Amino acid sequence: MISIEDISLSYRDNLIISSASMEIKNNAVTALLGESGAGKSTVARLLTGLLTPETGRVMMDSQLLVSSSQKYDRKKGLSIQMVQQHPYLSLDPRQRISDGFLEIIRYHHMAEKGKEKELIREVTEAVGLGAVVINHLPGQISGGEAQRVSLAKALLFKPQLLILDEATSMLDVSTQANVLSLVKRIREKSGLSVLLITHDSELSETYSDYIYRIENKTIRREK
Ligand SMILES: Nc1ncnc2c1ncn2[C@@H]1O[C@H](COP(=O)(O)OP(=O)(O)O)[C@@H](O)[C@H]1O
Ligand SMILES: [Mg+2]
Numbered sequence: 001m002i003s004i005e006d007i008s009l010s011y012r013d014n015l016i017i018s019s020a021s022m023e024i025k026n027n028a029v030t031a032l033l034g035e036s037g038a039g040k041s042t043v044a045r046l047l048t049g050l051l052t053p054e055t056g057r058v059m060m061d062s063q064l065l066v067s068s069s070q071k072y073d074r075k076k077g078l079s080i081q082m083v084q085q086h087p088y089l090s091l092d093p094r095q096r097i098s099d100g101f102l103e104i105i106r107y108h109h110m111a112e113k114g115k116e117k118e119l120i121r122e123v124t125e126a127v128g129l130g131a132v133v134i135n136h137l138p139g140q141i142s143g144g145e146a147q148r149v150s151l152a153k154a155l156l157f158k159p160q161l162l163i164l165d166e167a168t169s170m171l172d173v174s175t176q177a178n179v180l181s182l183v184k185r186i187r188e189k190s191g192l193s194v195l196l197i198t199h200d201s202e203l204s205e206t207y208s209d210y211i212y213r214i215e216n217k218t219i220r221r222e223k
Helices: 040-047 097-107 115-128 143-156 173-190 201-207
Strands: 004-010 014-024 030-034 055-060 065-068 080-083 161-165 191-198 210-215 218-221
Touching: 004 065, 014 040, 014 055, 014 210, 030 173, 030 201, 040 161, 040 191, 055 097, 065 218, 080 143, 097 115, 097 143, 115 143, 143 161, 143 173, 161 173, 173 191, 173 201, 191 201
Parallel strands: 014 218, 030 191, 030 210, 080 161, 161 191
Antiparallel strands: 004 014, 004 055, 055 065, 210 218
16 A cells, blocks of 8 residues: 655645645555646656655555655655656657667566567557557557557556556547556556546546545545
8 A cells, every 4th residue: 555644745835735645555546636737746746756745755565655854765666657648758759669668678677688579568468559569650659559558668567556647638538448447457457556647537436446636735535
């Protein structure tokens, strides 16, 4: 379980979150629901180590991830992976999809030479990407496929927590449903937990076990 305890977050003098707490349970989908500008991505930045809290702490299975007085534990942080809103943004337009995977695998020493292709096949099959698609350039794949690529890259890290920050909001309704159903199946199979960040209350009802709403600088449990 990941627990966010008494957290305050701000950009310079602009307080965005004030003494808020929430829990992200293992093996479940937790939604973080709120209007645009409410501070949802700011919470994601806390969890991925991009923003240091002014008060409070974040615990991961009763170990400290970050606090106002202790910096983010990068090593633990690798088990928190995020898929962002814009599917193409993280892709290098001149790099074939498969080479993007290879780069991550090599940088993080995720597989021995000779086993790299196998690992790519494993994660891309898990998200339903065909062998043809992974030989394409980003400009040759659809938005839904690009989002599956991001998802597969996150899965390479065998994360404990997968954060989807409005990850499907750029997709059409049926592609969005496909990707979210896929995430649900992966979650059931591998037991990871998911933080589903969205402004869409219907979507959070459909896909999550717990719902928190972020409003007026604070976070409260809704379901
Ligand atoms: N890097 C930044 N510097 C200053 N203010 C920011 C920065 N990022 C976001 N904000 C402000 O913080 C508030 C919350 O933003 P954000 O967390 O992105 O909202 P959400 O993801 O819910 O739409 C907004 O008012 C936004 O303008
Ligand atoms: Mg946002």
